[in-house]
Amino acid sequence: MSSHKFENKVIQWLDDRLPIFSVLQHDAIDYPTPRNLNYWWNFGSLAGIMLVIMLLSGIFLAMAYTPNVNLAFGSVERIMRDVNYGWLLRYLHMNGATWFFVVVYIHIFRGLYYGSYKAPREVLWWLGLIIYLVMMGTAFMGYCLPWGQLSFWGTTVITNLFSAVPLVGDAVTTWLWGGFSVDNPTLNRFFALHYLLPFVLFALVFLHLVALHTTKSNNPLGIDVKGPQDTLPFHPYYTIKDLFGLGILLMFYLGFVFYNPNYFAEPTNYIPANPLVTPPHIVPEWYFLPFYAILRSVPDKLGGVIAMFGAIVIFFFLPWIDSSKVRSATFRPIYKQIFWIFVIDCLVLGYIGSQPPEGIMVPLGRVFSVAYFAFFPLLWVIGKLERPKPLPQSIAAPVLKGSHASHSDKPKEKA
Amino acid sequence: MRKFLLSTLAAGLMVAAFPALAEEAALPHQPWPWLGVFGQYDKAQLKRGLQVFREVCSNCHSLKLVAYRNIGYFGFTDDEIKDIAAEKQVQDGPNDQGDMFMRPARPSDRFVPPFPNDQAARVANNGALPPDLSLMTKARPGGPDYVFALLTGFTDPPKNFTLPDGMYYNEAFPGHQISMPPPVADDAVTYADGTKATKEQIVKDVTAFLNWSAEPELDVRHSLGLKVMLFLFVLTALLYALKRKIWADVH
Numbered sequence: 175m176s177s178h179k180f181e182n183k184v185i186q187w188l189d190d191r192l193p194i195f196s197v198l199q200h201d202a203i204d205y206p207t208p209r210n211l212n213y214w215w216n217f218g219s220l221a222g223i224m225l226v227i228m229l230l231s232g233i234f235l236a237m238a239y240t241p242n243v244n245l246a247f248g249s250v251e252r253i254m255r256d257v258n259y260g261w262l263l264r265y266l267h268m269n270g271a272t273w274f275f276v277v278v279y280i281h282i283f284r285g286l287y288y289g290s291y292k293a294p295r296e297v298l299w300w301l302g303l304i305i306y307l308v309m310m311g312t313a314f315m316g317y318c319l320p321w322g323q324l325s326f327w328g329t330t331v332i333t334n335l336f337s338a339v340p341l342v343g344d345a346v347t348t349w350l351w352g353g354f355s356v357d358n359p360t361l362n363r364f365f366a367l368h369y370l371l372p373f374v375l376f377a378l379v380f381l382h383l384v385a386l387h388t389t390k391s392n393n394p395l396g397i398d399v400k401g402p403q404d405t406l407p408f409h410p411y412y413t414i415k416d417l418f419g420l421g422i423l424l425m426f427y428l429g430f431v432f433y434n435p436n437y438f439a440e441p442t443n444y445i446p447a448n449p450l451v452t453p454p455h456i457v458p459e460w461y462f463l464p465f466y467a468i469l470r471s472v473p474d475k476l477g478g479v480i481a482m483f484g485a486i487v488i489f490f491f492l493p494w495i496d497s498s499k500v501r502s503a504t505f506r507p508i509y510k511q512i513f514w515i516f517v518i519d520c521l522v523l524g525y526i527g528s529q530p531p532e533g534i535m536v537p538l539g540r541v542f543s544v545a546y547f548a549f550f551p552l553l554w555v556i557g558k559l560e561r562p563k564p565l566p567q568s569i570a571a572p573v574l575k576g577s578h579a580s581h582s583d584k585p586k587e588k589a
Numbered sequence: 590m591r592k593f594l595l596s597t598l599a600a601g602l603m604v605a606a607f608p609a610l611a612e613e614a615a616l617p618h619q620p621w622p623w624l625g626v627f628g629q630y631d632k633a634q635l636k637r638g639l640q641v642f643r644e645v646c647s648n649c650h651s652l653k654l655v656a657y658r659n660i661g662y663f664g665f666t667d668d669e670i671k672d673i674a675a676e677k678q679v680q681d682g683p684n685d686q687g688d689m690f691m692r693p694a695r696p697s698d699r700f701v702p703p704f705p706n707d708q709a710a711r712v713a714n715n716g717a718l719p720p721d722l723s724l725m726t727k728a729r730p731g732g733p734d735y736v737f738a739l740l741t742g743f744t745d746p747p748k749n750f751t752l753p754d755g756m757y758y759n760e761a762f763p764g765h766q767i768s769m770p771p772p773v774a775d776d777a778v779t780y781a782d783g784t785k786a787t788k789e790q791i792v793k794d795v796t797a798f799l800n801w802s803a804e805p806e807l808d809v810r811h812s813l814g815l816k817v818m819l820f821l822f823v824l825t826a827l828l829y830a831l832k833r834k835i836w837a838d839v840h
Contacts, residue, residue, distance in 0.1 A: 251654050251724075254806065261806040262813075271739025369706045406839065421825030428821065433626060436727060444728035456673075479805065 190220035201387055207412050208393035209349050210569050214288075215391070217281040218417035222379060223420060224274040228275040229372050231267040233261075241365035243358045246321035247446040264436040272438045273427040275461035278306060286492075287513055289501030290392040296493040298385040303489055305378045310462070312371040313349040315364040317459060320530065322443035327456045330356045335469075355449065396501025397565055404569035429441070455530055463527030464520050468546065470531045473512045481543065488550055495550050497557030505563040508556050616734040616761070623800065626815060627809050630801055636663045637780055638798025641791055642671075644778050646722065649769075651702030651715060655802050658696040662805070670696045677701035679695040697734070715755050717768030727803040728797070733796050735761060740792040762780035 178196040180186045189195040206493050223460075238257050240249040253260035282302070282327070285291055291299035318329045333350050337343040352359030390399060399405055430437055438460060458466050465482050472478035503510040519542055526539045624633045631634060659672035665673070675693035679701055682689035684758045694701050702721075704710035711718050726732045738761035746758035752766065759767045780786050800816070801807070 248654075255654065261810065265810075302788075410835050411839070414828065414835050418825065418828040418832045421821060421828050425818065425821050425825065427815055428814070432810055432817060435810075441728050441730050441732070444724045 186467045201383075201405060201408075202413075203409040205408040206271045206399070206402065206407050207490070208391055208399055208569055209404060209406045209411075210393050210395060211391065211412070211415075212282070212394050213419060214284040214394075217277050217284060218386075220277045220294075220358065220419060220423050221274065221281055224270060224277055225375060225379060226374070228267065228270050231263050231270060232372065234368070235267055236265050236369060239365075241319065241362050243321060243361055243447070245480075246319060246361060251461065254384065262431070265431045268439065269427060269435060271458055272318065272430075274309070275313070276557060277423065278309065279461070282306065283517060285392075286516075287510075288392055288394060289396050289496070289498075289503070292496065292499075292501050293462065293493065294389045295385075295392065298389055299384065299493060300490060301378060301382040301385055302484070305382060308371055308375050308485065312368060312375065313369070313461065314461065317556065318364045319368065320443060321353070321447045321462045322353060323359065323445045323447055323451075323453050324329050324440050324443040324456065326447035327453055328458055329360065332458070333360075333454055335475075335479045335482075337481045339413060341477070366545065368515045372400065379454075380408055380431060383526045392501060393569060394504065395566060396505070398570065399427040400568045400570075413483070443500065455529055460528070463525075464523035464546075465527075467523040467527035467539050470527070470542045471543040478559050481497060481547075488547075492550075492553075496553045498560065498562065500562040505565055506556075506560055507563065509553070512552060512556060519549070595765075605789055614733040616738050618734055619796075621733055621797065621800070623797075623811075624809065625775050628811055630797065632663050633782060634794050634797045636665075637784060638781065638794040638796070638801075639663065640781065641773070641795040642722075642779055642798055645772055646795065647700070648703055649710070649719040651721045652700040652723050652802060653702060653721050654699065656697060656699050657694065659805060662801075668695070672785070674698060677739075684731075710744075715773050716838045717771070723804065724803045726821060733800045736796045736799060737792055739767075740772065741789065780833055 178189075178199045180195060182191060185195055228408050235253060238249065238260060239254045242247060250264065253264050255261075257263070285299065285302070311546060312330075314332060318325045332355065336350060337347045339346055348354060350360075351357065352363060393399075440457060442455075445453075457463070465485055469478045469482040472481045498506060498509065500506055504514055522541050523539070523546060526535055526542060529535045531539070621628070622634070624628055656754075657670055660673070661667070661670055674696050678691045679694045679698055680689055683691050684690055684781070704713060707718055711752065726736055729735045731738070739759060742759045742761035744758060744760055746752045752758055756766045756768060757770055758765055773788055773795075775788050776786050777788075777791055778786050784790060787839045804810075
């Protein structure tokens with residue numbers, strides 16, 4: 175296992191017994207990374223860093239938070255007012271959710287654009303989707319915890335979706351709630367699960383990385399690495415590039431934390447939960463809005479729930495739906511356009527989800543929901559019809575302007 | 590790189606535009622002193638706002654999340670805070686005899702509410718419940734601008750508008766029917782610092798006080814934020830320079 179030799183004898187002794195140093199050497203320093211990765215490849219490591227920030231701020235918040243319907247709202251305000259830098263912890267956590275999702279959405283769309291889901295990376299793609307699903311569950315349960323009006327009513331609306339399941343729906347909902355409405359048992363279990371799931375996420379991220387380092391990174395050209403001339407060691411080339419990207423992300427994230435911490439929040443959630451007063455407009459957090467729009471676009475409750483979950487589940491089949499062998503949209507003139515139309519469709523759905531479901535928003539929601547699902551069969555058809563542009567010989571060829579083109583493509587990768 | 594930054598910016602703007610689009614007709618913006626990167630509360634104004642709150646608002650509204658000790662931030666001495674707190678009585682106990690008893694409030698107590706419970710508040714206010722004001726500027730769209738518009742928005746109802754008995758017409762309030770009578774007029778208070786107490790001045794001061802009640806951390810947040818952002822700016826610039834240097838032999 176430990177192939178690397180270390181100068182320091184203590185490190186060598188430990189590494190012979192537990193190969194942490196040679197694994198780090200292999201996977202974080204020498205790891206051969208395609209030399210042509212652009213800045214869109216920053217978002218994977220940024221997502222990992224956001225997860226760590228969320229874990230740390232969350233653990234310290236949990237030390238001062240009380241999961242009880244009578245005390246939760248007040249305990250959050252106590253964190254804001256009386257805990258030393260409690261306001262910073264809470265705003266970091268609250269805005270961290272927003273930027274975590276921003277980063278992850280960019281990461282997913284990057285994978286979509288450059289065909290990172292195609293063979294041999296299907297399992298890597300699945301693990302990413304599972305991470306995304308668990309993240310959504312975690313975020314949803316976290317939003318319940320401050321026990322404001324939208325915490326309560328958002329939880330009520332979304333958990334009620336399960337009552338659409340035929341026959342056992344009502345029983346399932348009662349079981350989820352731990353009672354006959356969203357109440358103290360619901361808050362307690364949501365807190366327990368909200369604390370648990372990030373560690374599940376951490377394990378899933380680890381598997382995601384194992385899968386990544388098995389199949390290796392995709393790259394903007396979407397062609398396979400042919401040899402060492404196509405790669406660079408991860409350190410220092412990509413460590414520094416990722417660090418620079420982190421600096422940019424932190425400026426956005428902390429800019430909001432310090433100067434507009436409630437920008438992405440709904441004012442209604444600063445009113446304590448009241449089961450007797452329904453807020454006029456119940457909206458989820460912004461990162462759920464496209465799916466919320468799809469849910470409301472289907473006039474049937476069960477149909478809406480199926481469409482909403484289907485909108486995510488369908489991504490699991492993407493590696494087989496997309497019939498093109500070419501990965502990168504750079505060489506797929508028609509797919510490139512369809513991709514951007516899909517991105518715009520998602521943004522418009524998000525806007526529709528933020529509006530009350532009345533007037534023009536209802537037909538608009540339906541049109542854009544249909545367009546969302548039309549993307550997938552279209553992807554299959556385009557793959558069959560499209561004439562992709564010619565692919566370059568190797569990654570090194572276009573990067574080095576052809577000077578290394580004569581290099582043999584014998585695989586010389588290190589073990 | 591440029592293309593990347595531009596598209597990131599465009600995506601960021603689209604994300605940022607969502608809540609903005611969702612907002613209804615914008616309220617007139619007031620030039621609050623705490624706005625902006627360098628914005629801080631005006632402590633003299635907070636003192637005046639506290640006076641308005643104690644003399645006017647607190648007759649009906651509670652402020653349950655703020656403690657008397659917190660107003661030390663405005664520059665009150667410990668003795669002054671003790672005196673302010675001691676004007677109100679709170680129930681404490683049980684004592685050694687097992688009885689509950691009343692005692693003057695202490696700086697560690699939260700602002701004493703005017704009514705013992707919501708039902709008592711409703712009975713005294715014609716069936717309406719005066720909301721707690723601790724988080725008011727955070728709990729309404731428009732925040733302090735909304736509070737300002739509401740407190741200055743009392744007018745005669747337009748023709749054809751039937752106003753039920755005991756209700757008042759307010760331009761800013763959703764539905765325009767509000768149970769609260771116009772709370773302030775010119776010279777409703779006499780300021781200790783000699784500021785002329787016009788209606789607008791009173792409303793501004795009390796809104797500033799309520800914004801502080803909702804976000805007492807704002808001053809620290811802004812000044813710490815400035816240092817953090819400056820540091821990040823320098824750090825990121827250095828990281829970029831280092832990136833260029835490391836990658837120089839590759840390109």
